[in-house]
Amino acid sequence: MKAILSQPTLLKSHSYIGGEWVGAKSGKTFSITNPANGEHIIDVADLGAEETTLAVEAAEKAQKEWQGRTAKERATLLRRWNQLILDNQDDLATLMTLEQGKPLAEAKGEVAYGASFIDWFADEARRLNGDVIPTFAKDKRILTIKQPIGVVAAITPWNFPIAMITRKAGPALAAGCAIIIKPSDETPLCALALAELAHQAGIPAGVLNVVVGKDAKAIGGVLTGNPTVRKLSFTGSTPVGKLLLSQCAQTVKRTSMELGGNAPFIVFDDADLDAAVEGAIASKYRNAGQTCVCANRLLIQEGVYDAFAEKLAKRVATFKTGDGFSDGVSIGPLINNAAISKVEQLVGDAVAKGAKALIGGNKSAAGERFFEPTILTGVTEDMDIFSNEIFGPVAPLFKFKTEEEAVAMANNTPFGLASYFYSQNIARIWRVSEALEYGMVGINEGIISSEVAPFGGVKESGSGREGSQYGIDEYVEIKYMCMGGL
Numbered sequence: 284m285k286a287i288l289s290q291p292t293l294l295k296s297h298s299y300i301g302g303e304w305v306g307a308k309s310g311k312t313f314s315i316t317n318p319a320n321g322e323h324i325i326d327v328a329d330l331g332a333e334e335t336t337l338a339v340e341a342a343e344k345a346q347k348e349w350q351g352r353t354a355k356e357r358a359t360l361l362r363r364w365n366q367l368i369l370d371n372q373d374d375l376a377t378l379m380t381l382e383q384g385k386p387l388a389e390a391k392g393e394v395a396y397g398a399s400f401i402d403w404f405a406d407e408a409r410r411l412n413g414d415v416i417p418t419f420a421k422d423k424r425i426l427t428i429k430q431p432i433g434v435v436a437a438i439t440p441w442n443f444p445i446a447m448i449t450r451k452a453g454p455a456l457a458a459g460c461a462i463i464i465k466p467s468d469e470t471p472l473c474a475l476a477l478a479e480l481a482h483q484a485g486i487p488a489g490v491l492n493v494v495v496g497k498d499a500k501a502i503g504g505v506l507t508g509n510p511t512v513r514k515l516s517f518t519g520s521t522p523v524g525k526l527l528l529s530q531c532a533q534t535v536k537r538t539s540m541e542l543g544g545n546a547p548f549i550v551f552d553d554a555d556l557d558a559a560v561e562g563a564i565a566s567k568y569r570n571a572g573q574t575c576v577c578a579n580r581l582l583i584q585e586g587v588y589d590a591f592a593e594k595l596a597k598r599v600a601t602f603k604t605g606d607g608f609s610d611g612v613s614i615g616p617l618i619n620n621a622a623i624s625k626v627e628q629l630v631g632d633a634v635a636k637g638a639k640a641l642i643g644g645n646k647s648a649a650g651e652r653f654f655e656p657t658i659l660t661g662v663t664e665d666m667d668i669f670s671n672e673i674f675g676p677v678a679p680l681f682k683f684k685t686e687e688e689a690v691a692m693a694n695n696t697p698f699g700l701a702s703y704f705y706s707q708n709i710a711r712i713w714r715v716s717e718a719l720e721y722g723m724v725g726i727n728e729g730i731i732s733s734e735v736a737p738f739g740g741v742k743e744s745g746s747g748r749e750g751s752q753y754g755i756d757e758y759v760e761i762k763y764m765c766m767g768g769l
């Protein structure tokens with residue numbers, strides 16, 4: 284396996300704590316496998332609560348010195364890390380396709396996207412300005428400074444094994460925080476490779492730690508229970524997010540929660556249909572539908588429903604499903620067998636209640652964890668697929684008559700992460716943008732994520748924003764200083 288990496292040292296089996304590569308005290312390991320074919324990649328050390336506590340202690344120790352550095356010094360090290368990530372784009376993408384399954388071209392794209400957060404926040408480090416506020420009394424002056432919140436924990440998912448880490452580690456380190464990262468046990472290899480590159484960049488020991496283990500509950504218990512950790516940034520499912528929020532309440536930690544979505548993708552009669560089809564493809568089928576901003580419900584106005592379905596089907600019919608390393612593949616495997624079962628169940632329920640598979644609808648012949656790119660027509664609100672995040676390459680097409688109906692359908696969910704709509708009418712564009720109860724709206728656009736824009740949700744999709752000029756606020760405290768006797 285190492286042979287296919289140009290820098291074989293990027294393949295790690297141990298966790299990274301206090302600048303050292305450490306194994307599990309128990310000696311336990313677990314196997315990382317390739318979702319495309321089930322093949323074993325490597326055994327990694329299976330750390331638990333005890334080692335996580337050591338990581339918190341290492342971070343606490345490192346934090347003080349890191350915080351005391353100038354913003355420029357921190358920015359310089361972050362830039363070096365960013366450059367190393369870009370220099371090793373091919374190796375990181377290879378690791379990602381191996382452990383996560385996404386097509387290699389998409390994996391390369393994610394490496395660049397992931398690095399962009401380090402680059403962006405390297406700049407933001409130097410803009411953490413305080414204020415001088417007009418006074419309320421003649422003998423007083425009012426100032427604010429921004430200080431790092433302290434030790435930060437990040438718990439991240441498998442669907443973006445690099446970007447979900449860098450969009451937390453970038454702002455945390457820029458602000459002067461030390462961080463402990465618990466990546467998903469499905470995709471720890473990318474996280475460990477990032478740690479190796481941080482090490483090579485000269486980021487001091489203990490400032491960035493990666494703890495890999497199968498017992499998420501035990502590791503999460505320390506990260507949410509230890510009072511030294513002052514902030515948790517989590518990306519994952521809503522049920523786990525709710526649990527972690529309640530655990531964090533005991534020590535009143537700051538939290539950022541990037542949870543599930545149920546994105547509506549609305550196509551109005553006045554849309555540019557070809558653009559809507561391209562947007563739907565980009566939003567729906569990227570990463571085989573396994574992103575929290577993937578279009579989950581395609582709401583199509585009755586006048587263009589059949590034409591849209593037909594155009595979409597024509598495009599989807601050209602997709603190649605298979606191993607992410609094969610040329611021309613645009614749909615890779617789903618992450619595991621449970622993901623396949625869930626998609627099968629949702630499609631099965633819809634079909635049983637009257638939906639039709641215009642294309643696809645079944646497991647793919649490409650392998651055990653592959654699902655055919657699918658379009659379902661005649662889908663209605665009573666089907667499970669309306670209210671569940673699919674996380675697979677399935678586009679259910681719902682029909683609506685009026686704008687009011689579309690907005691009501693779109694908002695009829697406890698989630699509120701990404702939403703999309705296509706229309707050429709400027710008045711409607713403003714009306715619908717304002718009416719959608721979502722943190723993000725793509726208007727005539729299916730791809731909205733960028734390091735320069737604030738990513739985040741409302742309602743049960745979470746709290747806090749990642750990226751943009753706002754992202755670093757999640758990692759600082761504002762201190763108010765009142766100078767009297769003047």
Ligand code: ADP
Nearest residue numbers: 438439440466467468499500503518519520523
């Ligand atoms: P997904 O469906 O994307 O895997 P999860 O919410 O299950 O979403 O997982 C996201 C991250 O949360 C992963 O790193 C996972 O290991 C971790 N996780 C899952 N359960 C817990 C828990 N009880 N405590 C802490 N972390 C957890």
